[in-house]
Amino acid sequence: MLRFALRRLTVALLVALTVMVLSFMLTRVSGDLAISIAGASATQQDVEIIRHAYGLDRPLAMQFIDWIGRAAVGDFGESFFFKARTADLIMDRMPITLTLGLVGLGIALLVSIPLGVLAAVRENTWVDRLVQLVAMIGQAMPSFWLGLILMITLGLQLGWLPISGTGSWEHYVMPGIVLSFSAIPALTRLTRSGMIQALGSDYIRTARAKGLSRLSILGKHALRNAAIPVVSIAAVQLGFMLGGSIVIETVFALHGVGFLAWESISKNDFPVVQAVVLVLALIYIGLTMAADLLNALLDPRLRAS
Amino acid sequence: MSEALLDIQGLRVEFGDTAAVRGASFTVARGETHCIVGESGCGKSVSALAVMGLLARGARRSADCLTFAGKDLLARNEQQMSLLRGDRMAMIFQEPMTSLNPAYTVGSQMAEVFTRHRGGSRHAALDRAAALLGRVGITAPGMRLGQFPHQLSGGLRQRVMIAMALMCDPELLIADEPTTALDVTVQVQILRLLAELQRDLGLAILLITHDLGIVARIADRVSVMYAGEVVESAPTATLFADPSHPYTRGLLDCVPVPGKVKPGDALGSIPGTVPRIRPSFAGCGFRDRCTHAAPVCAGTVPRQHAGNAHEFLCRLPPGWAATGQAA
Secondary structure, three states, X not given: OHHHHHHHHHHHHHHHHHHHHHHHHHHHHOOOHHHHHHOOOOOHHHHHHHHHHOXXXXXXXXXXXXXXXXXXXXXXXXXXXXXXXXXXXXXXXXXXXXXXXXXXXXXXXXXXXXXXXXXXXXXXXXXXXXXXXXXXXXXXXXXXXXXXXXXXXXXXXXXXXXXXXXXXXXXXXXXXXXXXXXXXXXXXXXXXXXXXXXXXXXXXXXXXXXXXXXXXXXXXXXXXHHHHHXXXXXXXXXXXHHHOOHHHHHHOOOOOHHHHHHHHHXXXXXXXXXXXXXXXXXXXHHHHHHHHHHHHHHOHHHXXX | OOOEEEEEEEEXXXXXXXXXXXXXXXXXXXXXXXXXXXXXXXXXXXXXHHHHOOOOOOEEEEOOEEEEOOEEHHHOOHHHHHHHEOOOEEEEOOOOOOOOOOOOOHHHHHHHHHXXXXXXXXXXXXHHHHHHHHHOOOOOHHHHHOOOHHHOOHHHHHHHHHHHHOOOOOOEEEXXXXXXXXXXXXXXXXXXXXXXXXXXXXXXXXXXXXOHHHHHHHOOEEEEEEOOEEEEEEXXXXXXXXXXXXXXXXXXXXXXXXXXXXXXXXOOOOOOOOOOOOOOXXXXXXXXXXXXXXXXXXXXXXXXXXXXOOEEEOOOOOOHHHHOOOO
């Protein structure tokens, strides 16, 4: 298990390095940073001064190594636009995005695993078809539209939940529901197909021949094996939720990392863009690694290979 | 032989418009080894699953009589059946490689049968599991309890399955082709183990196989199934000495006997395959492949007694083969 974890860690570090190179290079090729910092009214001379002041006239490799070295100790430089330390900007907003992502994933798992199990147990009946239909509708629904509908019904008409801001846990319920809809269809279908496969397997026949209770057969024997792909995809989905919650953060006025990324991209605030991409990528890599380790715990065969 | 432990009369199992078992009847006495033989698709496994209540969803089961230790299995629902399964009747399968759950240790899978049916602590159940692993010839049982199925060979896994089946001291062990997937040397070991357990524990074994060599080695009594019916049933020695159904004769002719068959001799074979039988089918299921078929074979086939608990299902009179009466 330890060797497995170490090997996964090595792979994760290599992926992180690749992401660093990519995010560094992509912000450089997207336009001349000195010009965009200087603004539209700047003269050629101003641009040259800025280019030198920010070290943009040095070789790319030097800039990269310099950036990595400072990023490693949490120094991502100053934001051009916010005039604040990039690390502080991200640290301020990360809790909002993390809370939103975890609430979204929690709701998604609470809904999709029972639904998937139910559909598998009632395979090819109307229950199964209804679950699949609901999953399909969930996938087809645009998140901003669902967000607005929820705001109108739950927020304005019924007055159960606040419609914007981040003041209390109640502020995260509606955006969490909207965010969960992006993960529910895939997780439901994956749970369903995994459970159908598990329920048709020889070891479930053995479990039934042993006279085990229905709860034990479904929950202990079938779901444990069906959960393996679900865990992997759930980790990927959480990564998507953290990085891709821009629309929802905007609709619900949650000033999280997604919102920050959008703001800084539109303003060509490249230290922030680089840092956000890097932090999200590292979280993503961490999640994938956590999913692999969790899978190894669930499936002993993975530990040996 | 003592009273019947398992009594099956007129068992029928249908899937959609196919009759997998149609009126099969046989009994298993306490402490005996009863073999069911027949080729693939004749309804052997389905009969066993029907007894255990493990048929796939959509299967229809009916019978004139289906009792186990005096209990009417037909009257029991799934919940009541699950209390018998693993406790008083246990089953092992053809596929030792996939029959154990890959996610749990051997010990955990063995212990849960015991705690489910007998209660008690997990610790006590693990002690019993270790003792039984030793009993089925597994060395270092304590270490094996902590291993996962993928760490064991096929032969070991089948031994684990057998030990797991014995956790609650069942009266009946149903073994569905338990050695088919194993190497020949391992097959012999497993059969020897089953015979030994049967003798020591007074266990009744219902062994399903297509291998007549296994039958000759282990069975007290044999039932031959064909197209969903038991066409002949007799004590093992009687069946081999005096096979009375044309299908049984055909099966025995397919087996090369050292000394009787010389190199270059053609082995017997039965032309054709087992037909798919619809629920409305009547008469002898073997008539299309039988060299003795006659028009009356399409009607009701008589169940005939040839003495010494030997029954067969055919129009031909007892002893037809010996006297050359077959037309």
